Structures are given as C-alpha cells and as structure tokens.
Amino acid sequence: MITLKNVEKIFKTKNGEVRAVDHVDLQINQGEIYGIIGYSGAGKSTLIRLLNRLEQATAGSVEVAGQDLTKIRGANLRKARQEIGMIFQHFNLLWSRTVRENIAFPLEIAGVDKAERMKRVDELIKLVGLEGREDAYPSQLSGGQKQRVGIARALANRPKVLLCDEATSALDPQTTDQILDLLVDINKKLGLTIVLITHEMHVIRKICHNVSVMENGKIVEQGSVLEVFRKPQQPITKRFVNQVTEPEETKETIEHVLKKYPDGQVIQLTFVGDDAEQPLINQLIRKFTININILQGKISQTQSGAYGTLFIHLDGSPDEIKEAITFIRSHKVDVEVID
C-alpha cells in the first residue's frame, strides 16, 4: 500500500540545511497498522507529511495506493489525496461548524451531492460513536469526542490509508485507550491501512503490527512489534521498550514476592504477544494438582495477545513443579525461575 524508496527531505534554513528525513526505505502492507516511533525532532512529522504530499520529497519516491506522489500534480494529486485521510494531535476542526458540518466538509469539497453527503455523515457518526452529538460545536465536545470527529472527517471520502499524527498525545490515558480501540475497530471493519507516528511506546504496543524506530531522520530499526519488544537491537529502541516494561518496578516486585512465599517456587512469566494469559493459567489449573497462586504483575491484553509480566507461585512436590514449568515453557512465554 505504501512504498518509500530512498526518500530524503532537506529543509533549507537561514543557518544551512536540515536533513529531516534521511534515505528512508519503508514498506507498509495493505490492512496493517504501522507505527513510527521516535523522540522529538527525529523526523516523524516530516515523514508522515510526505505520505500525503503536505511535504514534497527532495529525493526518492513515495508511492501510496498505487501512485508516486512525488510525480503527480494538479487534479491527479487532488484525486490521489482523497485516498489518504489524516488526523492530528490538536484535531484541526472547523470551530464555527457543527460536528455534522465538519464531517460533511471534505465531501462538499469533493463535490458529493447533498443526499449522499447526509447518508455518509450519518454512517460515519455511527461508526465513531457520536450519535446525539451531531449538532454540537467542537467547543462543546471533550477531547476524545473531538478526535472522533477528526477520525470521521478523515474517513469521509473513504480513503485507503489513514495517517495519524500524534493522534492521542493531547488525550488522557483512558481516552487514549478508547481512541486506539476505535482505530483498531476501524482497521478491522474497513480493512483500512493505518500509519501512526508517536513518541509513546505503549501506543505502538497496543495497536501496531509493525514498527519503525526513527532517529536523526533515519530509520534505525524496523520489524514486527513482537520482535522489537522481544529483542530490541538499538540503544534507542531499548529505551522505548523500557518505557513500558519498567525494570525497576519488576525488581521490587521480585523481592516482595520472595518474602511472602518462602516455600514452593516463584516464577516470572513474560508475555510478548504470542499467547494469552488466562487460557494458559486455566490449562495449568486443569492439568496439575499443585497450588497455583497468581501474584502480581502487569498484563495488558492487546489485539495480538498479552504483553507484560506476571508472577505466579507454584506450591507442590518438586517433580510436579518441574513438570508444570516444562509445560509453561512449551508455550510461547518467557519463563524465569526465581530463586
């Protein structure tokens, strides 16, 4: 759906040149949710703006939905851009227009007739869960509702790609989760390809299939979210992964748990998205007669499985404990026995 080859974007400034995007190659498949993560100044915004020609590349090719955006202009470019929706950190709504009017706006521009416009706006309002708020103005909406309007507006022309520019950075954690759930829902229902940029690893972990890590305009690491969490290669990627795995907290948890359960065996299970936590525990309980205490830990369920760490305490004969651990190891879960 998206192919970038050797893309470069250089800004000329008073003090010289800034290489915001530096020889980037990128392949994003149809129907996936792709994340690009990096710290401020890494080049993420420039990169995502190249994907709908808000910026023109200095060199290289930017193919989106079958068109090289660097080569077309005029009516062809306008048509190509209808295949690409975008949502923003600060929503970019029209403040003097209602929810309905905001969503209808891109349809007006595209010349869709009134009856069809009304029909599509109603569908979109339902899709993003804004029923009853059609006639409200943006100033009367919560942050989450504003972003729902932003999403509906971006989808109005039935694009093939949705670009999300730090779409949840202005929202509180609970609203962030709701908006991310909505994006997953839309990805599944419409088969839409979603590209998002963020500086927050939990956003990547929650909804993305694949990820690129950006630093100084370059993509320094690329892979499935699973691989990147399991084996981050670059120091910057390790820092991002640590944002969500909190090693210090884990150390304290181990000490606390060992004091509380001196008999039997404590093990730490690390889920990296392959397996769900509850079915595994249920199988353990059914298969073995040992006592199984679920201790503490932090697991979050995502589209692709469970992520996080869980401590469990097994109490029984040494042989049975050993067997149970072997059984757990046969699942795709990292197991650490804690002495």
Ligand code: ADP
């Ligand atoms: P990010 O989104 O990761 O924070 P940006 O793409 O906004 O990064 O910026 C990457 C680099 O390009 C920064 O050094 C920034 O100052 C520079 N930059 C971005 N836009 C412009 C511009 N229009 N003119 C000059 N420099 C720019």
